[in-house]
Amino acid sequence: MLALPETGQEWPALREALIAAKARDYSWKRGRMAVFFYYLDEALERVQQEAYLQFWTENNLGQRAFPSLARLEAEVIEMGLSLLHAPEGAGGSFTSGGSESIFLAMLAAREKGGRARPNIVLPDTAHLTFDRAAWYLGMEVRRVPADAERLSDVAAMEAACDAQTVALIGSAPNYPFGTVDRIAALGELAQRRGLWLHVDACVGGFLNPFLEELGVALPLWDFRAPGVTSISADIHKHGMAPKGASLLLLRDAALKQHHRFESRAWARGAYVAHTAQGTRPGGAVAAAWAVMRHLGRAGYRDCARRIMAARAAIAAGVSAIPELECLPGEHAILVYRSTDAALSIARVAAALDARGWLVSRQVEPDGIHLHLNPLHAEVAEEYLADLRAAVAEARAGAGAEMAAARAY
Numbered sequence: 001m002l003a004l005p006e007t008g009q010e011w012p013a014l015r016e017a018l019i020a021a022k023a024r025d026y027s028w029k030r031g032r033m034a035v036f037f038y039y040l041d042e043a044l045e046r047v048q049q050e051a052y053l054q055f056w057t058e059n060n061l062g063q064r065a066f067p068s069l070a071r072l073e074a075e076v077i078e079m080g081l082s083l084l085h086a087p088e089g090a091g092g093s094f095t096s097g098g099s100e101s102i103f104l105a106m107l108a109a110r111e112k113g114g115r116a117r118p119n120i121v122l123p124d125t126a127h128l129t130f131d132r133a134a135w136y137l138g139m140e141v142r143r144v145p146a147d148a149e150r151l152s153d154v155a156a157m158e159a160a161c162d163a164q165t166v167a168l169i170g171s172a173p174n175y176p177f178g179t180v181d182r183i184a185a186l187g188e189l190a191q192r193r194g195l196w197l198h199v200d201a202c203v204g205g206f207l208n209p210f211l212e213e214l215g216v217a218l219p220l221w222d223f224r225a226p227g228v229t230s231i232s233a234d235i236h237k238h239g240m241a242p243k244g245a246s247l248l249l250l251r252d253a254a255l256k257q258h259h260r261f262e263s264r265a266w267a268r269g270a271y272v273a274h275t276a277q278g279t280r281p282g283g284a285v286a287a288a289w290a291v292m293r294h295l296g297r298a299g300y301r302d303c304a305r306r307i308m309a310a311r312a313a314i315a316a317g318v319s320a321i322p323e324l325e326c327l328p329g330e331h332a333i334l335v336y337r338s339t340d341a342a343l344s345i346a347r348v349a350a351a352l353d354a355r356g357w358l359v360s361r362q363v364e365p366d367g368i369h370l371h372l373n374p375l376h377a378e379v380a381e382e383y384l385a386d387l388r389a390a391v392a393e394a395r396a397g398a399g400a401e402m403a404a405a406r407a408y
């Protein structure tokens with residue numbers, strides 16, 4: 001077991017050790033990953049790092065000490081609200097990531113719903129973070145099979161509701177397939193039954209608005225859809241900020257009371273928090289603020305354009321391989337599979353991995369899942385060349401098979 005050293009080492013040696021520690025990591029900067037990273041260019045990387053460093057140790061729990069962070073955080077939330085067409089009187093919270101945003105939304109729905117044995121109803125394409133949140137919060141999860149288009153089956157979701165249901169969920173888009181649920185119909189159902197509707201736009205919050213500007217026809221997915229109560233939108237995904245940045249946005253700021261903690265049960269007076277974190281990194285807020293101000297709508301539109309270019313190039317290259325087929329879709333998520341029993345996609349995945357690509361496997365259907373970001377437009381041809389070689393190898397029955405057992 002590694003013990004804390006008695007005497008410390010100098011930084012140069014530690015720096016070398018950290019660099020060496022990365023030696024076997026996949027290269028995100030060369031676009032070798034289709035999960036876990038979002039990268040545009042070195043100019044944005046500098047903004048991310050320098051903005052973070054400006055507030056690298058400031059504690060965002062202490063906004064009395066750091067009015068700067070209170071202001072930056074409020075501005076990030078306002079920019080998020082206006083991007084997602086929130087009405088007057090809306091509010092939100094800056095959180096550490098999609099999971100925290102979703103946990104808080106589910107907590108608020110449970111508290112507002114006030115049921116003895118609360119349950120939540122969601123399409124089975126929704127992120128497992130809802131199941132994690134429900135587990136923490138003592139709620140039942142009712143996953144309802146999506147329809148043939150991999151969209152929320154609203155009638156079946158209604159049938160799954162009962163008097164103990166506190167929330168409906170839709171994704172914009174979901175992570176497995178990149179499809180955007182029927183949010184308007186879910187909103188109508190939520191209003192009719194007095195339920196909380198949460199839209200998981202962790203992936204789409206900072207991408208959908210710009211896909212729409214580029215002419216991609218998305219169904220209504222944000223606060224424009226009546227009945228949407230809350231939206232999670234990750235700034236550390238397509239918002240392009242460093243990790244540790246997401247928004248939970250509420251149609252009505254007063255709903256924040258339902259995920260507000262307050263207690264005086266100790267010697268220090270009142271402790272009030274709207275987030276799961278106590279101490280919170282100021283750097284995450286400063287970097288998110290700077291990235292949003294730096295990119296502006298034009299920068300995000302450019303990211304969306306590059307992602308769509310990556311999608312078009314990779315989808316065309318995959319479809320040109322006779323035994324492979326892409327699932328339909330028009331988002332940053334692209335899934336493809338083998339249509340020929342003689343070609344094992346598990347073998348293709350292993351051969352791609354051997355060429356330095358971190359492969360994200362899909363279980364249903366047995367396939368390969370790509371979550372594209374701007375950098376993939378630049379490496380699409382390299383990816384396709386390696387894919388063709390991987391397929392040739394797999395056709396010959398060479399190499400290992402990569403199991404599809406784990407999402408992460």
Ligand SMILES: Cc1ncc(COP(=O)(O)O)c(C=O)c1O
Binds near residue numbers: 129
């Ligand atoms: C649609 C969706 N929701 C929620 C999450 C969870 O977000 P995080 O990993 O930032 O906690 C993810 C993560 O990939 C996601 O894709």
